[in-house]
Amino acid sequence: MSDGELAAYSLVELAVDRLRRDILSGRTDPGERLVEEQLTKRLGISRAPLREAMRLLAEQGLVEHIPRRGARVATLSDADVQELYEVRDVLERHAAGATSAGRDLSRLRAALDRIRAATDADDRLELANAHRRFHVEVVALSGNRQLTALYETILVKIQLYMAVNMRREAEAARAADGVHRHERLFAAVQRGDAAEIQAALSTHGARAYLS
Template sequence: MTDGVVLPLSLVEMATRQVRAEVLSGEFEPGERIGEEALCARLGTSRAPVREALRLLAQEGLIEHLPRRGFRVTVWSETDILQLFELRRVLERHAIESAFPLPAQGDPLHEVRAALEEMRAADAAGDLFERDNAHRRFHAAIVGLAGNHQLNLAYAPILLKLQLPMARNLRAEARITQRRNGIRRHAELLSALESGDAAVACEALSRHGELAYLDLDFR
């Protein structure tokens, strides 16, 4: 809702998806201004859904609002990125230690496995945007193993803020090494979880290498 007007959800979703994809792909660089008028003209929509989309993306941490100057892609410092990844590791390790031993009934790793398959399918199709989404779901599913609602709530904003660094790492890895290496790293982490041994899973998490290919200079 903007200025008391209920907006058509489809237009907001379209604008949000488009700008998010452009930020994650690097089409918009950190610090680059995102002009509302130019975005409206390019998407063929009115200002209201575009403004709402930008507000939602600001909540996710991908862009930021500058008073009287509009929106720009969020500028990260090296310290910001390192601290966020450290928080992610701490919370994921805590989730694994809390969740193990996993329940013997059913398939407690179903959501993790499904997210990895979605990563594979999107990668094979060349859909980097969907691969990024599945990548986030993969890590969220790991934390979800603990069945701790408050932990999920604490983890969600960290994962949102890490959207851009995580996407950049995967894409840089694909350029520098074999394209499927990012998928392989996540498959190895799933295999460690499948071992049923918390120590093995935590060790795999420590080797996961989410910073291996990331240029930390986001300024």
């Protein structure tokens, strides 16, 4: 890769990171138009890396391209969300059945530490990201990389849906509650008992992904 190609790729990564944070933090609303001219000025990049960033965000399910109308933040109907949760639950149950004791839990432990740190810092976006990373690491213990990749795309879309309610979710529950729930799930995984892991997941809050 040449220096020019590397620079262009770095600009794409920058745009993806900035726009993803805006979307998942609730700073931009579902359905809000993403105007190229405004974004190139705000991000300080040209149209080419911006369009590549938008393409990558569309692959992640965060951006939609509407014919003759441009791009917008993705929207999810109530039915979409219900289906996403159902798929998430199926994947979690399958992964729990394939998880056993004795696996390396260092990445899962690091994700739990991130949850604690984000809770202490009262950083809602980082907390949502840390929750997602923790659950992805639980599923990754199944050893099935394709399942893990699919699972993470589902969680990103759920996080998109929850982003607009982040403040309400934070006010409705004590911050420490989320830490304790993940600590209980970590302990279940550490023991390697599939039934206990599934029980911990089922009481984790079927519709409280960010809480």
